[in-house]
Amino acid sequence: MNPFRTVNLAVPGASSGLGNGYLVLAAGHHGRMTDDAGVIGWIREIVLDTPDPHRLAGFWAALLGGSPVEWYPGWVTLEPPPHGQRLSFQGTGAAPGAGHGVHFDVLVSDLDAAQQRVVALGGACTAEHVSPRPGPAGEQVFWRVCQDPDGHPFCLVTR
Numbered sequence: 203m204n205p206f207r208t209v210n211l212a213v214p215g216a217s218s219g220l221g222n223g224y225l226v227l228a229a230g231h232h233g234r235m236t237d238d239a240g241v242i243g244w245i246r247e248i249v250l251d252t253p254d255p256h257r258l259a260g261f262w263a264a265l266l267g268g269s270p271v272e273w274y275p276g277w278v279t280l281e282p283p284p285h286g287q288r289l290s291f292q293g294t295g296a297a298p299g300a301g302h303g304v305h306f307d308v309l310v311s312d313l314d315a316a317q318q319r320v321v322a323l324g325g326a327c328t329a330e331h332v333s334p335r336p337g338p339a340g341e342q343v344f345w346r347v348c349q350d351p352d353g354h355p356f357c358l359v360t361r
Contacts, residue, residue, distance in 0.1 A: 242319045243310035246359060247279070247288040251303045255291035262289055274334045306356040313346055316358045324351040327358070337361065 252258040255278040259270035267283040276293030290307070310316035317327045326349050333343040346358045 240319070242316040243308045243358070246307045246309035247290050249290045249292050249305050249307055249357075251294045251296075252291050253294055253296050255293045259289075259291045262291075277334075303355065305354070307345075307359045308356055310358050310360060313344060313358055313360060317346055317348070320348050320358070325349055 250258065255276060256270065256272070259278040259280050262268075262280055263270050266280070266286060266289075268280045268286060268289075270278050270280050272278050278291045280289040280291070282288050308316070320327060327346045328349060329347040331345055331347070333345065335343070337343045343361060345360070348356055348358060350356065
């Protein structure tokens, strides 16, 4: 029995070495990464921009279940019920309807290697940030903002 799930995401013009134009992300139980297929990570969560993260998290919790948790000011995560997708809500400070966006956070074990893979596939990394929430030992936790070849944003994260 194969313990890994594979998710295929269409990336126009990309070559993963599989000959099908797909970037393959795979994750095993408890987030363990596979060493095959040249994957860089797996989708950790879907992030929605909003002027009011608490309100929007409450709305989605009422629809899907789960418990909203504020990880730090302006960032609320809906911890999913079993078999659910983790959703996060990022405060923008903008008026409702102004520039709302959606992006994926892709969990990776090595930011530099993941960035090199993104660029090799035709994407770009445009910025690096430090999380306001420190890591388990109080260390700084970095993440990188990237774009796919069509300009859709996503973030490379290590937790």
